[in-house]
Amino acid sequence: MSRRRHSDSYDEGQDHKRRRTSEATDIEDSLESLICNVGEKSKSSLESNLEGLAGVLEADLPNYKNKILRILCSVARLLPEKLTVYTTLVGLLNARNYNFGGEFVEAMIRQLKETLKNNLYNEAVYLVRFLSDLVNCHVIAAPSMVAMFENFVSVMQEEDVPQVRSDWFVYVVLSCLPWVGKELYEKKDVEMDRLLSQIEGYLKRRVKTHLPMLQVWTAEKPHPQEEYLDCLWAQIQKLKKDRWQERHILRPYIAFDSVLCEALQHNLPPFTPPGHMPNAQYPMPRIIFRMFDYTDAPEGPVMPGSHSVERYVIEENLHCIMKTHWKERRTCAAQLLSYPGKNKIPLNYHIVEVIFGELFQLPSPPHIDVMYTSLLIELCKLQPGSLPQVLAQATEMLYMRLDTMNTTCIDRLINWFSHHLSNFQFRWSWDDWADCLTLDLEKPKPKFVKEVLEKSMRLSYHQRIVEIVPPTFAALIPADPIFVYKYETENASLLPGYPISIIVCNAIKNRASNEEILTILKDVPNPNQDDDDGYEGESFNPLKVDVFLQTLLHLAAKSFSHSFSALGKFHEILKNLTDSDEGKLHILKVVYQAWKNHPQMIAVLVDKMIRTQIVDCAAVANWLFSQDMAHEFTRLYIWEILHSTIRKMNKHVQKIQTELEEAKDKLEKQQNKRVQPRDSGDEEDMEKNSEDEEVQLEEQIEKLQEKVESAQSEQKNLFLVIFQRFIMLLTEHLVRCETGSVNVSTPWYKNCVERLQQIFLMHHVIIQQYMGTLENLLFTAELDHHILAVYQQFCALQL
Template sequence: MSDSEDERRERAARIDNDNGGGANGESRVWRDQRRYGSQDDDDDGDEEERGRRRRADSDSDEMLHKRKRQDSDAQKDEIVEKLTELIAQIGEKSSTSLESNLESLSQVLETDLDTYKEHIIEILVACICEMPDKLTVYSTLVGLLNAKKYNFGGEILEKLLSKLNELMKDNDFDHALYIVIFLSDLVNCRVITLESFVDFLKDLIDCTSSTDMPQVRRDWFAYAFLHCLPWVGHEIAEKKGEDLNVMLAAIEEYLQSRNRDHVKILQVWTKSIHEQEEYLDCLWAQISKLRSDGWKEKFISRHYVAFDGTLADALQHGLPSFEAPPHDSKSMYPLPSVVFRFFDYADCPEDGPILPGAHSIERFLVEEELRWILDQEKRSRKKCAARLLDYEKRTLVPINYVILEVIFSQLFHLPDAPVRPIFYGSLLIELCKTKSMPQVIAQAAELFYQRIDTMQVACIDRLIDWFSYHMSNFEYRWSWSDWSDCVELDRLAPRHMFVREVVDRCMRFSYHQKLTEILPPEFGKMIPEKPVICYDLNDEEHPDHDLAMALEKAFREKCSAEDMIDLLKNKTAEWSDSSAGLSVFLKVLLYLARKTFSHNFAALTRHVIFYALLISVDILRRSLPKDEYYSTLKELIGNKEDAQLTVLRTIYETWKLHRQMVTVLITKLLKMSLLDASAVVAWIFSDEMKPEFERFVRFSSIACSSKSSCKLVNFS
């Protein structure tokens, strides 16, 4: 008998309850499956979770590795920076001896050679090129490291020769010379065998025998050879004397065959009690004297002597054969020069050290080291002055006199000074902060005045610039009366020209009234007139007065281009000489801008670039959009020499009492390409300018014109 319906429902309820069913009849099993998934779903979820964990672990490991690598790189950079600091500062002032510092540094570097060898070599080569005054310090350091680590010596030699070749290819012959000198001192430090270095010197000499090469190239190799001999000549003479004699004979033969046509034009003095020798001839004379003295000199710091015991047992390296880079048309070699001589022992105090003779190697060495300081510190006059006055061997020479001679040799170097002349002027002012230097500079100025009759004109011009600048920084205090003899001399006499130009330049730094107060009455003839504008168009009786007034009004009212063109058409329609209209226009323009240089520059830029030519050419017949003004003026005035001469004459007539203004305006127009250099030169040498021939300012305009021409043809 089948169960009743109620019984079946009761049994079903009990089963559901036994299985954990809920109030809604849902079993616990199905509820759990819905909540957590089935068994298969559990396996898939665990796998995804493990995958996420693996990826997280992998990312964490990568980040940890990257962080470690960054920390390692930072630590490495820090160590390299510290090594650079240690190597660069060796040889500076210290409470301990240099020998002790070298020994300590060599020990520090030895421990880092395995890890940082390449960095250490790079740092040393950079220091050799940038700090030639410490060459013997670094050669001793390399000698100590080579004695400890033989392979290091070979690797740095390879790097040095590679750098030498690279520098010569880049036309950096100054730094190349430092490496050659450094190699010569490595012979003394027992890093390079003497035999291989002699072969290296022979390679240098072979480069002087190539007659198909430019003389300036051959000169550099001869100079490099001679420059090494103060460092290593004694060693070669003792052990390879015959080879040295052969090499010296070859150099002497080359020197005798050289062309010397350039010497006269490079000499500062045309006649002098001090011989003005060509630089190679002078160095040859100094080396010859060193040779006769048994190759003994007193100025080179030979730090390696303190480590003879350590270096004597060091293994040496043969220097690889050297082949100079081939010459090509783009090679730029050092130009020849003439050695400047100004002081001798009689000019120096008797109770101080004696000035070495002109042909002593000590004179060459001390001047060379001072030039190195000037080159290294040319960006800072303060550092340069401090280093010059703190020169290591200052007690061995009359240091103030030697410093001045070296500075003036750079200032008067022909054809151009190594750096801008203003640097030397500011450096001398900095040096005057010491008690003794002002007296020596005053003595030098007096000697220049006495010898100026035999000075090159270009050098006189630089002397004028320097002395007037120097006076402007010391309230123009000078014993002017001592130079009063120049007043009555011929106007072309060098002394007269020098003082007259100095007075003229001093007025640029000061003002007219100041000069009348500081100069003695007898110098009244030399004081220039007050630098005011020469403008006569305000005179109502002047024939061009009406046009000038109309133009002045138009300028002040900022008349438009179209209205200005109409005005010019009406006022100049009946003029047969268009240049007269151009002259009036420029005079008015310069008159309105007369206050400052800046006003003049602004006027030229805003107005001349379109108005000036409108008066002198047929462009009056049509109007131009503003963007055509400059190009049209450049095209028409630039190719019209008579218009350019009109511009030049007008500028001179308007500002003839202010010579500096004339010069700067001409320079401005040259830079704007509105004047040709040929027109400027033709005007300066025209008959109307003859009274101005002896004025140095005119030749400044010629120099500016020449530079402008060079830029146009890409020569500079």
Template structure:
């Protein structure tokens, strides 16, 4: 069986586990090598619980225990490592592995001790490596081992108390404390019943400590992470939501029906097992470079009223089942993120599909990831492809529910954060392009009379423009009803008015056109653009001639992207010579480009990106043009303009990162050279070695100076961008008073400010102190205008 078939077999749970065990235990076979034995055992452990076939899972567990017990002496270490790896990476089968450990511990006490020691050691290492997702799975696994009589309940309580104590440390960021509280809360559904029955007082103390922590923690960060800016729709922060779900579970005596507790079937065997105590876990101390998971908001789109009355009921938002379903579907997506088809099949084969309205919970999980801020866990194109695959596999249910979801999102679009609105536009236009652009546009009639800054109008207009990128102009006109002319995109042709003989620059344009047809060289073109009578103080090049030259170049190259790239490459020297160290000429270039391609925003974005790569345009000039140009002012409601801003800032950050890596490489080369110095002494004289060292030092100093200047420039540009937002918001507040905060303009600009903070979080974080001095200490700025900075700072506070 090839590897792809094996992956599919693993994904759909079709491994005939019972047959494998029966054959391997009954059939006499030749002695196998240790490596072959290890591979066979690892495979059996990994695939336990996947479509048991003719025999029950309980029977398969017993057979596997018998097999493993006989091999502990040979490959006990490998067995322990495999079980822990499975507990880390396959949390949906966690209770199977805890039961397996319990049964092995009942038969071999030493094995139980070894796996407990290894478990705590691995957890310590994982925490030090900041792999928090794996760590929380191991915390839950440790708690479940108490249910299987591997660990004493007392030591598990002390373990949880230790985690809660770490959350109470002073002088550490809230995100660190949040993670430890989350780890405790997340494990309680597994161990809550045992604690309630046997350690009631300790459980109450744990819950009391969590309650006290939740009461005092800051909530400033929540608003920047919310999908919707209003209070109409439920948007709880993840830790607050889980806390409420645990409180509701506690009120129900910790009784839930979702977790498959495999150990119950073996209660008689496990009850007589000797138990172990957990070694002490020392959470790694916080350091300035420590990195913790960012908080997030729990996304809710559907409630029980949206689901069919004759089907399964959607669990309530504060039921623990809703949390467990969300987590399990998220695990499926994470495990199958490399293959949309396997992922779709695994979601449709969800173990609890009969007890939940599957299309609704799956779509809510997928959209929660699409709209996760600051960024989605997987590339957003993956989610679009996954939704198409789900519609293909279940054409009678998923397309209808997906249309219902799109309608709900449209209805709530007026309160959607601009960054999330952009993601909705990108997904919806991509989805329509795969379904022949069929959509009931009449259902969106209310956007036709809306303001240009109303999110519903922006959504509809941007969706149609993005659809045009996947198709062609005439096709979009076909799908759009006659009544929706206001949404109709402009024809995406190049604008070139100088063909008209009455145009004042007609003769000059014809002259440049002739030069291009003669294939004049880039060097000669520089001379054509140079001012004839150059004075010492005057400009070297004429801005009008340059604008005409560039417009003609764009017109002649307008046939395709490749024609544009070829023209820009051919006249790279010309462009570089004219605009080098001249922000005003770069502004002329941008204005000319906009004038020619304003009806084709895709072409605009691609050419500007190319000009940035060719270092013809500077990022700070693009920023100034976006905020100060009259041309850009009329485009502020358009998605492409903010896409251009963030692309430019991102390109600058990547350039800084590359130069920083170059410096690190030079430092490593210098270190390697120093190590080899003694070896080369015999072959080279001191002068030669000193010259080589001086050459590396010189290159390193040059590169370090370049990086320092780039970082300073990057900092100045980001500060300038954020200051422009804050100044604009302050001015509007002074003009319109308190009512300004509720205006469409204010919420839109504030949303775009959040967009910049979220899109460049790591970069802005590096100089947040300077930003604080620039914004917070500036008495001219209204405190409400810089509220976004407080939200941003609280993300990792």
């Protein structure tokens, strides 16, 4: 009709293409939103929403099948709290389109293999559970699900594999049974009985040496510290006894039974569990945390019993909600409080117990500690009438049970409680805890209160802490965090370094150079040197370090940044003064003496000194375990410094290893490039440049290899120092008690043993690399069984 230039029609074609692409993207985004948000904030019933969504998706299958498959596979893995909603949706789609149902099952099996290959075991649990619930929706035939479970359970017969591998496959099977047990028993009762009988046999012969290392409390009362598989097994046994009837799983597919039962079912393809690989990282065993039972929540709905499957289902769903929404505290809190079926249970008690259960999980919580603090604050804001009361009740219970609580969990409780108080004007009924004032200060209760006030001061200031507690708590209030300058004390003029300290002080104020200050320090007499030694300068001079560092820190005491700046400016002098192991130890001793009233300042200055290589990690470990620090040994900040030091060492090794791997990859790419055919005239020049680059890379790799070996040697040495010091301290204590016929289990002993466990747990991945060395040099058969037991518990974690 009307004529157009060729270019015009081409442009229009491009616009049309762009518009089509844009429309497709919009539809795909819309599909994702519809699927992810189904059942949320809707005036219609969940069933009508699902029916409507199934119709929309069926209509879009011809054009967007792959996208729909991908989204549904993702939600099965990433939104486990809505498991039955999505299995119902897949069931409705399968009833309408049998081929799609088959493709979905195949895609799920592919995804399951991928998650296992990538060590994503938690996500794999959700995928298997999803597949098992598809049996209820008539998508998967029950016999093929039982066959998959039988294959999983066969892993128990494997030889020379770690127990944690068999544990995981047993856990997967048991954790699916609350959802699908009834259906499978109706169809395959003989096979299911055989399966459960095999599992029971396995659970009876399982080794549980690891148990004491993971317990939150050492006491068995009021709540036993059950191992996760034992607890789940008891719950499944009770469920079986109750004829597989449970009342807390939302099952929207029941409303569509007449439609779903007409659908054709799929058989799962034979699934063989992937073999054990040396680099596999199976989940560690866990303890089931219990704080409340039905007597603690007297009003309202009754809390399900510890061994009822409802307790497992509720806790599992709350964990899933937290896993999905942990990065958004407001959304997470709102989702927890709108838990389906919340009117049938004391929800606030369940939520508080699950949050503390995660916070106290050993070796580490699933998420960063501050997430739990911010989540509890948000929950208190959303439920101001009831949740703060439950939280206060929980805090009181935790305080009452401090005597038997694991030291690592007490650390986390201190950090949480002080942070929580800082968000509520530090309001607390301190008089209720006055019982701690009559106890020895080394006992857990007064120590807990003292550490809480210490941490609260970091989030506030000293005078505020003095004001928030009753005067009777004076003995537990932290010291005023002031600098102690020994050359300004009452009898300072009698100290041997006093005259030089004045000269050094003036020199620093007058911006003297490093050389000038070193010249001044040459005149400092050496208390370590014999008068007739004849040669000054060979032996380490502690007074030099004392005079210079005390004076420098005194002048920079105004703030953290002033102190950092001072260490940076006089780095050269400090390195000069600490060129020996004695020097490094002494510089740390001086920092402590000057800032002993301010633990946070000590921690940040030690951190800075490690970063700037004024001291090394082994020196910090030796200092913390030294006699000078014995009176501070059970203080929380000491262990924060030690763990921070270990993490720095580990990061240093990791960084060099990464650099080495990158250099090796670069060299490999370079070599591959060189062997590829070229048709350029500059071939010879390129060849020469390539060879030169390869030579440089090989030299770089050699140097990095040496650095890695040196760093690993340093890392191994750090752990050897730490464990050796622990063994010495504990052995001395045990010998003392035996000689004096005194009870071994003092508060100090409990603290020390649990700190040793903490080192093993927090750094288990690294320590496992050096097991052979530790066994040959330190944890030998001759060691006292009290100490050796800790090492054996650690080994059992990855049996």
